[in-house]
Amino acid sequence: MVKKILLVFLFLGVAMLGVLIWGKQQLNTYLETPRVNEEQLFTLPDGSYFSHLAPQLIAQGLLDNDRWWRVLSKLRPELTHIKSGTYLLPKGASLEELLVIFNEGKAFQFKLTFVEGSTYKDWLNVLAKAKQLKPLEYSEADLLSKLGSKETKIEGLLFPETYHYTANMSAYSVIKKAYLHQQAVVKKLWEKRDPDLPYKTPYEALIMASIIEKESGLSDDRDKIASVFVNRLRIGMRLQTDPTVIYGMGERYDGRIRTKDLRENTAYNTYTIDGLPPTPIAMPSEEALYAALHPAQTKYLYFVSKGDGTSYFSKNLREHNNAVNKYIRGK
Numbered sequence: 001m002v003k004k005i006l007l008v009f010l011f012l013g014v015a016m017l018g019v020l021i022w023g024k025q026q027l028n029t030y031l032e033t034p035r036v037n038e039e040q041l042f043t044l045p046d047g048s049y050f051s052h053l054a055p056q057l058i059a060q061g062l063l064d065n066d067r068w069w070r071v072l073s074k075l076r077p078e079l080t081h082i083k084s085g086t087y088l089l090p091k092g093a094s095l096e097e098l099l100v101i102f103n104e105g106k107a108f109q110f111k112l113t114f115v116e117g118s119t120y121k122d123w124l125n126v127l128a129k130a131k132q133l134k135p136l137e138y139s140e141a142d143l144l145s146k147l148g149s150k151e152t153k154i155e156g157l158l159f160p161e162t163y164h165y166t167a168n169m170s171a172y173s174v175i176k177k178a179y180l181h182q183q184a185v186v187k188k189l190w191e192k193r194d195p196d197l198p199y200k201t202p203y204e205a206l207i208m209a210s211i212i213e214k215e216s217g218l219s220d221d222r223d224k225i226a227s228v229f230v231n232r233l234r235i236g237m238r239l240q241t242d243p244t245v246i247y248g249m250g251e252r253y254d255g256r257i258r259t260k261d262l263r264e265n266t267a268y269n270t271y272t273i274d275g276l277p278p279t280p281i282a283m284p285s286e287e288a289l290y291a292a293l294h295p296a297q298t299k300y301l302y303f304v305s306k307g308d309g310t311s312y313f314s315k316n317l318r319e320h321n322n323a324v325n326k327y328i329r330g331k
Contacts, residue, residue: 027075030068031096036089041108042098043086043167050080053102063095079103086132086167109164112174116160116285117213119247123158123283127171136171146172147179151203156210156280158182185286193293198233205292210280213288214243221303221311222288226295228303228313237301239270247281304328 035057042060044053050073057063073080079096083105089098112130114123120140127136138146140154149157159181163174190202199205208229216222229239245261246253248268262269268277284292300313302320306327314320 027068027071030072031076032094034092035062035095035098036091036093039091040089041086042089044082044084044102046084048082048084050082053082057095057098062089062098107166109166111162111164113162114158114160114178114283116288117210117282118160119282120153120155120158123175127174130165130171132167133165133174134168134170136175138172143172143175147176149179151279153279154179156182156206156283158283159185160283160285182283185289189286189289189293194295197293197295198230199292204276205289206284207276207280208292209284209289210282211239211241211243211277212291213284214282215241215303216288216291219287222291223294223296224298224300224313225303225311226291227298228300230295231299231301233275236274238272238274239276241270244268244270244277244281247277 042062044056048056051069054063054066054069058066079099080103082099082102085105085107087101087106088108089101093101110131110133112126112133114126124136127133136143144151144154147154147157151157158175158178160178161181163177165174186202186206190205193205197205199208208226211229212222212226215225229241231237232239242257245257245264245266245268248264248266249261262271265272267273268281270277298313299315302314302317302323303311304314304320304323304327306312312323312327314323
């Protein structure tokens with residue numbers, strides 16, 4: 001009788017071991033089977049719990065069923081501490097790899113790129129098209145107030161580069177980051193500026209940098225272009241730069257500047273006003289600001305585009321007119 005009982009227990013033990021081995025194999029298959037056919041974004045809303053996750057994965061075709069979900073939570077509790085956020089799921093990822101991603105909480109970083117010389121209007125268009133970014137809710141005046149700026153326009157105050165953000169961040173957070181970055185760059189470069197420059201404030205240097213940015217095709221020309229404008233300011237000569245005319249025209253600009261446009265007395269038309277315009281006309285790069293604060297030492301007063309991204313520089317009007325005939329009029 002004892003032997004029979006022992007045999008029964010032995011049989012039950014073997015059977016239970018077999019079930020455990022089978023269960024472990026099934027769980028491993030459940031965890032290790034590739035689930036993601038194509039790279040995609042997946043969002044875990046705020047307040048998500050592990051128990052909520054299986055239905056979400058099933059709904060998006062990333063999981064066939066949840067029959068092993070409770071077993072998984074008992075045997076692999078370290079995978080259950082999921083965090084809300086939007087995640088990039090790599091192609092071929094298994095359920096275990098997905099759970100590791102959700103547990104690490106490294107949310108996907110979206111990015112926005114603002115190019116040098118772009119305007120605030122351009123920035124607003126980029127922000128409006130950005131994925132999963134909360135829209136900007138402030139007028140320009142309110143935005144400047146919230147940022148703590150005393151200026152009347154935000155033009156020029158934002159540093160152009162690539163910014164990263166996570167899902168549901170606000171456009172204001174991107175603007176603030178760009179504003180603080182530009183403030184830091186201006187402060188750093190202003191403190192190391194050349195002596196005897198014709199700028200009273202860092203803001204005036206920023207205005208000049210924005211003009212240089214719009215006028216320069218190649219970085220090698222920036223310091224020489226800066227020298228032309230600085231030389232003009234020093235002798236009281238008008239800057240006479242087309243980008244300021246275009247900025248002053250606003251929505252009326254159709255790709256052409258006519259003689260009447262050069263004569264129109266807008267606040268930005270440097271053909272009709274003395275000195276610098278009242279604000280920057282674009283978001284300048286650090287390189288343009290550096291050029292404004294470290295212009296080349298020249299006697300140039302004129303320059304004209306050669307059509308290849310470079311410019312021809314002249315010391316007098318006669319030489320400049322000859323250059324215009326050669327490079328613009330083809331004479």
